Amino acid sequence: MAYNAIEIQGAVKHFGPTRAVDGVDLTVRTGELFGLIGHNGAGKTTLFKMMLGLLPPTRGDIRIDGQPVRGDAFREVRRRIGYLPESLALYDNLSGLEIMQFFARLKNADLASCLPLLEKVGLADAARRRVRGYSKGMRQRLGFAQALLGSPRLLFLDEPTNGLDPQGIREFYQLLRELREQGVTALLSSHILAEIQLRVDRLALMKTGKMQALGTVAELREALxxxxxxxxxxxxxxxxxxxxxxxxxxxxxxxxxxxxxxxxxxxxxxxxxxxxxxxxxxxxxxxxxxxxxxxxxxxxxxxxx
Amino acid sequence: MKKIAIEFKPISVIAGKEFWDRIRNRWVLAVAVIFTVFALVIAYFGAAQQGAVGFRGMDVTIASLVSLVIYLVPLIALILGYDAIVGERERGSLELLLSLPITRFELLIGKFLGLAGALSFSTLAGFGLAGVLLSYQLGATALYHYAGFMLSALLLGMAFLSIAILVSVMASDRMRASGVAIGLWFFLVLVYDLLLLGLLVLAEKRFSLSFFPVLLYLNPADIFRILNVFGFKEVRDLYGLATVLPAALASPWMLGSAMVLWIVAPLGVAVWRFK
Structure with a gap:
């Protein structure tokens, strides 16, 4: 049976009196490139963390690949997930390749895939250098390569183009398109609208914890x-x-x-x-x-x- | 929450990374060298104040080593462990780790085992080397005592590492974690015994102190001291404090169990709080 990649119903997350996520419904279909747009503090990252099981929802139901986000079954789902957190600092004392190998072991991914993935994101020459000397863009590329370990079917990318130069941004979306052709579903967030507008299948607008609108760009125009x-x-x-x-x-x-x-x-x-x-x-x-x-x-x- | 089976591979991957990180950055080597040098200096020059230089016998050497280890090992263990979780949290890598097929329990246990491995390795290598260098002067009994001392130093390190991991789980940022770790060292290693002594002096005149031995058990540093002190008559006489302990509570098995409890309990609380 085919499931939707992501299904969220009535998700609510309160931090004390703050409603970070306030009644969100969202369905992302398998194979879709989905953009989540919103200002900083709109609740995007909180929603990401709930979908990954890092934060339990106060209320609501979240299913990834048909599985509720908890228990042993979800551990299996985790093997098919790639995640790039919003602000990630990896281990400075290790080389890019060593970091890839560490995460590959944890994910049960093929160790031999580490170097080709680094090549794919343009880090082949820096693979054996310590991350301490990496630029912001290189760190972001490494983070993306890490998310691709184990051929994930579902990518969660929180502000993935943060710190990338225009060339890097172009390469990133090129790679993402190739992945989608292989059937990979990707959910990415951004606050840069112009960048994401022409590159996703559908998008959702989030504000103060709520979904303001959801659909293709044309549908959003129509609706408003x-x-x-x-x-x-x-x-x-x-x-x-x-x-x-x-x-x-x-x-x-x-x-x-x-x-x-x-x-x-x-x-x-x-x-x-x-x-x-x-x-x-x-x-x-x-x-x-x-x-x-x-x-x-x-x-x-x-x-x- | 559904129960989740424990997997050993992620534990060993995390533990392996922590251990090899400490080998690579020469942390293990540095600590081992410190232990060897201190042990040898104490063995040969510990009596210099009394105007004598040279090896004075194992029991006295151990007594001096105990005083050193009781300061040094808790400090090293706390510094080693306070960063374990809060450091990952601050870097943002904790979320990434937890998004992988690894449970919080496995992550925490892996961290502890890796760091414990590094600390044990340097303790055994450091004091072990000193033991080998001294061995030509020692009989079987003395070596046995020395091995006991090493084992207890190991347990002491584990106990304070376990406390450090708990601090790391509870703290909101690294600054606070390091502050609390140093504060705990200060209290448990320096202040606690002074408080007990004060209590002892007060009590002599006013009330009975049947609960006093329990207070000694509440501090892993004191358990360590008693473990080593009660081995030898000669050393026992050096410490007035230990005489207040009834024989039943001074058995190495009781003390050893208490020490193991000091390793398991903080770690258990850390696992619970990390959920």
Whole structure:
């Protein structure tokens, strides 16, 4: 029987009066690349720790690969999990290869896979050097290589691109795509939206312990119904006539700036506004329609809450 | 919570890492050298204050060694162990370790066994080498006593290591853990006996002290002292304190068991608190 990779129902975690996670439902399908977005302190890391059995939930049910997160059965699930914690400092006195071998033994993974994995993340040359001399990016790469030990079916990556340079970020997502083609499920968190937007299948927005929204980028846009942004280039001195023409329009707001104007209008009035603007061809020289970005979606949800 | 079977492989992997880390960074070597040098210096020059230089016999040497070990071994054990868990926690590697197929119990026991191995190795190697160098001057009985001393020093180290692991589990950060470890050393090794002596002097005039031997059992350092002191008549006379102990409570088996309890109990509490 095929299970969803992650199933969370009504998960709650209280630390004293603080509700770090406050009633979260989440399903991540097997083979999915899933992004968890939120500001620092939104509850992402707490949710990660609950899914890994590091923190018992105050309430709620969490299943990974169909198994509840406790007991001997979950120990078996752990062998198929790779985890990269948010802020990880590994043992400075060991070399990258030695650290890989240590974790491989604990995970019952093939020791011979350590070096190839280090090559995969671009650490082949540094494999035998002590971690003490590694840069922040190299440490993060080592952490990722460690998570890949034992060919995990499910990856939990908490802020995985922290400390990576743009080249490293590109390589990281390239590797993640290859893994997904092999059927690996990955849950990754980030607070950098632009980075994650085009690279995950679905994403969830988390704020103050709650899921604000969940779906593909298109679905999130749809659900929030953010206004479209018409960027107009105007003929000299045409601002007045534009404002007059739009005065009768119910849902459009106009922002004038010399010879350009921004008109925001709800999605359902798009055609009506286009029609009106084409009739103003003496005033409007050029026109661009901008879809709201995930950034706007994110801010929209943050403001709405 | 469902019961989880204990697996030995993760325990041995953790223990192996702790042990080899201490071998590699020469911790074991350094401690062993310290023990050897101190033992030899005490054996040959311990009587210099009395104007004599040279080997004076095993019993007196052990008596002097006991005074040294009682300060040194607890300190070394506490320094060795206080970082074990809280250090991993502060690095962020504890979460990673616990996300692997290893239970908290296995992690803790692995840590203890690895560190205990390193400490035992340096204790046995250090005092053992000194014993070998002295052996040509010693008879069978003296060697037997010396072996007993080594064993008790080993147990003392384990007891304080166990306490250190408990401190490491309970402490919220490394700073606090080291503070508590040093504080415990100060109290158990330096202050406790002074308090007992004060109590003894007070009690002589006012109340009976039938519970006094129990107070000695409440400190592993005192158990260690008594274990070594009661072996030899000559040494027994050096320590007035030991005379308050009834024979039944002074048997090596009783004392040895108490010492083992001092190893198991803090570790047990640590396991319980680490859940």
């Amino acid at each position: 119904n953010l206004p479209l942004d018409f960027q107009l280039t105007l003929a000299p001195g045409a601002g007045e006539s534009l404002q007059r023409a739009l005065a009768g329009q119910p849902a459009a707001s106009v922002q004038l700036d010399k010879d350009t104007a921004h008109v925001r209008c709800p999605r359902e009035h798009k055609m009506a506004l286009l029609h009106l603007l084409t009739n103003l061809e003496d005033s409007v020289v050029d026109l661009q329609i901008r879809e709201p970005s995930l950034e706007d979606v994110f801010l929209g949800y943050s403001d709405a809450a």
